[in-house]
Amino acid sequence: MKCTRCRKTAHVALPSHHSGFCADCYPLFFTKQVETAIRREKMFTRGDRILVALSGGKDSLALMLELKLQGYDVTGLHIDLGIPNSSDKARNKVENFCELNELPLRVFEMAAWGLPIPDIKEHIKRPVCAVCGKMKRHHFNRIAVEEGFDVLATGHNLDDEVARLFANTLRWDTAYLSDQGPVLPASDGFVRKVKPLFRLSEFETANYAFLKGIEIHSDPCPYAGGASFTSHKELWGELEHRSPGQKFQFYQSFLKKGKPAFAQVEKETGAELKPCTECGSPTSAEICSVCRIRAAVSESKAKAE
Amino acid sequence: MIIVNLEPDGKRIELNDTRSVLAVLNKLRLRSTMAIVVRDGELLTSDRKLSHGDELMVRKVTSAG
Numbered sequence: 532m533k534c535t536r537c538r539k540t541a542h543v544a545l546p547s548h549h550s551g552f553c554a555d556c557y558p559l560f561f562t563k564q565v566e567t568a569i570r571r572e573k574m575f576t577r578g579d580r581i582l583v584a585l586s587g588g589k590d591s592l593a594l595m596l597e598l599k600l601q602g603y604d605v606t607g608l609h610i611d612l613g614i615p616n617s618s619d620k621a622r623n624k625v626e627n628f629c630e631l632n633e634l635p636l637r638v639f640e641m642a643a644w645g646l647p648i649p650d651i652k653e654h655i656k657r658p659v660c661a662v663c664g665k666m667k668r669h670h671f672n673r674i675a676v677e678e679g680f681d682v683l684a685t686g687h688n689l690d691d692e693v694a695r696l697f698a699n700t701l702r703w704d705t706a707y708l709s710d711q712g713p714v715l716p717a718s719d720g721f722v723r724k725v726k727p728l729f730r731l732s733e734f735e736t737a738n739y740a741f742l743k744g745i746e747i748h749s750d751p752c753p754y755a756g757g758a759s760f761t762s763h764k765e766l767w768g769e770l771e772h773r774s775p776g777q778k779f780q781f782y783q784s785f786l787k788k789g790k791p792a793f794a795q796v797e798k799e800t801g802a803e804l805k806p807c808t809e810c811g812s813p814t815s816a817e818i819c820s821v822c823r824i825r826a827a828v829s830e831s832k833a834k835a836e
Numbered sequence: 837m838i839i840v841n842l843e844p845d846g847k848r849i850e851l852n853d854t855r856s857v858l859a860v861l862n863k864l865r866l867r868s869t870m871a872i873v874v875r876d877g878e879l880l881t882s883d884r885k886l887s888h889g890d891e892l893m894v895r896k897v898t899s900a901g
Contacts (some may be wrong), residue, residue: 532881540876541881542879542880542881543879543881544868544881544882544883545869546868546869551881551895554879582897585875588899589897589899590899630877655896690898732869733898733899734869734870734872734897736897737872737895737897738872738879741872741874741879741895742879749843749844750844751844761898764898765898768867768869768870768898769867771869772867772868772869
């Protein structure tokens with residue numbers, strides 16, 4: 532296969548774009564996709580302070596590097612989950628990456644906050660991935676708000692977005708379907724959230740990370756076995772193989788035709804948010820779910836002792 | 837024979853009678869956009885031919901999210 536741009540031997544084939552690119556031209560394709568996402572969705576400007584959530588995986592590190600190369604004011608935020616034989620490796624990758632590329636980094640430790648993820652797994656009878664995700668979103672938002680960032684950027688890619696949309700659709704979850712998208716505007720207590728990689732697949736991000744020499748944390752989370760999210764991605768991988776471009780079409784059509792209808796329903800029936808009486812974060816209940824989980828773990832630990 | 841180092845599984849696999857990247861991916865039951873394939877630091881598209889003794893890194897791209 533030849534590079535669509537320069538006719539040298541291609542190193543990356545992209546069936547959904549009917550193209551292939553060599554190692555020199557591929558990063559230009561990647562940059563263009565990110566630029567288009569930022570411009571069309573009005574995500575942020577070069578005057579904005581951007582906090583980038585860094586897990587240590589290929590997507591978040593690729594996003595951080597690409598935004599820096601495009602001249603944006605970026606700061607990384609890594610949450611150390613406190614999972615033995617896993618979190619320290621991810622943290623090392625993030626710290627080394629930021630040091631190598633001279634990028635500012637904040638690290639928040641769940642253990643120092645009093646709630647490492649293994650405690651949640653042991654004491655809460657709910658899927659640990661869902662609770663862990665909730666915790667991460669809470670702290671990403673809280674730190675962005677407290678430290679005056681204009682926007683929080685995450686490395687969610689097209690596969691992440693499609694898998695999430697698919698799961699939300701299977702449940703016809705009106706609340707989630709009403710606001711899923713590449714941009715979640717700021718509102719009381721919530722910073723603006725953006726996903727600049729939403730036009731790019733995991734495969735596309737993995738190629739970029741490899742070509743840029745990014746050392747990634749690729750070990751699977753020891754708690755993530757059998758997560759439905761992963762099996763949805765596999766289903767969509769097969770659909771995409773049979774019909775290249777279907778993922779992007781499903782997602783874009785939802786944004787254009789489906790989301791407005793769900794947003795209207797949610798506007799009429801959705802719950803009103805007010806500050807949590809414990810931590811001040813926005814919630815539809817008196818005490819937010821993060822504070823309730825924290826209290827439930829403390830209670831369970833006290834009983835066990 | 838082709839040697840495959842599969843990531844993130846950390847497995848080392850030997851494949852016989854395999855002469856292209858596509859054949860390797862088929863034997864691993866992977867589609868071409870589900871993994872990146874690298875030989876001597878070079879990314880390979882699925883149509884590339886392989887030689888006896890080639891050693892590949894096949895890195896699956898799906899993250900747990």
